[in-house]
Structures are given as structure tokens and as C-alpha cells.
Amino acid sequence: MKPFIVLALCCSFFSSKANPLPFEFLDCDDPDVFKAVDAALKKYNGDRATDNQFALYMVMEAKRTAGSVTQFYVKYRIKETICATEENKLWQDCDYKVPAEAKTGECTAQVHMNNTEETSNVLQDCKIFPVAPKITLTKATCLGCFHPISSDSSEVSEILKQAIQKFNRHSTEPALFKLVEIKEAKIQVVAGWNYIIKYEIKETNCSKDQFQDLTPECKTISRG
Numbered sequence: 001m002k003p004f005i006v007l008a009l010c011c012s013f014f015s016s017k018a019n020p021l022p023f024e025f026l027d028c029d030d031p032d033v034f035k036a037v038d039a040a041l042k043k044y045n046g047d048r049a050t051d052n053q054f055a056l057y058m059v060m061e062a063k064r065t066a067g068s069v070t071q072f073y074v075k076y077r078i079k080e081t082i083c084a085t086e087e088n089k090l091w092q093d094c095d096y097k098v099p100a101e102a103k104t105g106e107c108t109a110q111v112h113m114n115n116t117e118e119t120s121n122v123l124q125d126c127k128i129f130p131v132a133p134k135i136t137l138t139k140a141t142c143l144g145c146f147h148p149i150s151s152d153s154s155e156v157s158e159i160l161k162q163a164i165q166k167f168n169r170h171s172t173e174p175a176l177f178k179l180v181e182i183k184e185a186k187i188q189v190v191a192g193w194n195y196i197i198k199y200e201i202k203e204t205n206c207s208k209d210q211f212q213d214l215t216p217e218c219k220t221i222s223r224g
């Protein structure tokens with residue numbers, strides 16, 4: 001059996017069902033979420049001595065550890081403002097820079113709020129993106145372009161796992177097939193995310209009669 005290439009396409013792959021951790025998802029407009037994001041963003045601005053302040057642009061995702069009122073996980077987007085950091089203004093009082101000059105960023109933060117002390121403990125990672133190119137025409141035609149992404153990413157492996165499961169369930173082959181190699185992974189940003197992943201699968205020594213799904217003992221067999 002010759003190995004062959006399959007194409008997987010997946011839209012907006014940000015479902016929570018693959019996440020077994022005991023989190024509860026919160027509404028991004030929840031006042032507690034705003035407090036957590038505010039604390040995280042103030043910390044981010046406070047830690048940078050130079051450049052301008054960033055202001056909140058959008059809360060992407062918010063959850064907290066189930067049963068806890070103080071432990072938050074938030075993902076939010078920020079945009080550069082016209083306020084210099086040393087002005088010490090509140091970010092809420094700062095206007096965004098014009099789009100052609102504003103840096104943007106995305107932060108993932110873990111925030112522990114201490115409501116009695118009115119303090120917070122923030123662990124976060126922010127990625128800042130450079131100013132968008134000035135030639136908006138190029139940008140417009142390129143919305144929807146595919147960009148290569150790392151084939152090691154957890155999104156890619158989760159998509160592939162599901163795609164191969166689906167393939168095995170529906171194929172007419174007597175044996176289960178298994179991933180051999182990821183050839184290429186690309187992402188397209190449109191209204192959501194489209195992934196295109198090219199990968200190679202090979203027949204294993206587990207027959208569908210004996211096995212419902214792939215197990216570690218299923219090894220690929222090289223024939224032909």
C-alpha cells in the first residue's frame with residue numbers, strides 16, 4: 001500500500017471541548033474579567049520604561065479556575081496609544097494611535113486577584129506586532145492569504161488527530177492508518193482560522209476488526 005497525502009481543512013479551531021481542565025468560561029464583558037485584564041495591562045504598561053502605553057483593544061477569551069473567584073486566565077489584544085509611558089496616565093484615558101502608526105499586541109495572562117488587599121499577581125506573555133504596512137491595498141488583497149505555521153503546534157496535532165480518526169472511521173481499508181510525517185501546515189486568517197495541513201499516513205498492523213482506534217502498539221508496516 002502506497003502512502004498517500006490527505007488534506008485537512010478546519011475552521012475556527014478554538015473549541016473548548018478538547019480542554020479537559022476544570023475551567024469555567026466567562027463572558028468577555030464580565031466586570032471581573034475587566035478587572036483582571038485591567039490589572040494585567042497596567043502591569044504590562046508599568047513594566048516598560050520607554051515607548052507609549054498600550055490600551056485594551058479586545059478581550060478574546062476569559063476563563064477562571066472552577067470554584068475560584070480569584071484565579072483568571074485571559075487573552076486580550078492591545079493597541080498602542082498616543083500617551084507616553086512616563087506620563088503615568090490611565091490607559092483608559094489614552095487615544096489609540098492612528099492605525100498606520102499603531103503597534104498591536106496579543107497577551108495571554110494568568111491573573112490572581114486578591115480582593116481584600118486590592119492587589120493582583122500577574123504572569124503574562126505579550127507578543128507585539130509591528131505597525132501594519134502602509135500600503136493598505138496589498139494588505140487588503142492579502143487578507144485570506146495562507147501563512148506557513150509550525151507543524152509542531154498543538155492546534156496542528158489536534159486537527160490531525162481528529163482528521164486521522166475520521167479517515168480511519170470512514171475508510172474502506174481493512175487496517176488502521178497512522179501519521180508518518182507532516183509535510184506542510186498553513187493557516188489562513190479570514191473571519192476565523194482555516195488550516196491546511198498536508199501529511200502522510202501509512203498502514204499499520206492493527207486491523208479495524210480488532211481495534212476501534214489507534215493504540216501505541218499499532219506500528220506502521222512498510223509494504224510496496
Ligand SMILES: *[C@@H]1O[C@H](CO)[C@@H](O)[C@H](O)[C@H]1NC(C)=O
Nearest residue numbers: 070113114115116117118119
Ligand atoms: C490577600 O493578601 C493577604 C496579605 O498578603 C493574604 O493574607 C491573603 O491570604 C490574600 N488572599 C488571597 C485570597 O489570596
Ligand SMILES: *[C@@H]1O[C@H](CO)[C@@H](O)[C@H](O)[C@H]1NC(C)=O
Nearest residue numbers: 204205206207210217218219
Ligand atoms: C504490531 O507490531 C508491533 C511491533 O512489531 C508489535 O509489538 C505489536 O504487537 C503488533 N500489533 C499487532 C496488533 O499485531
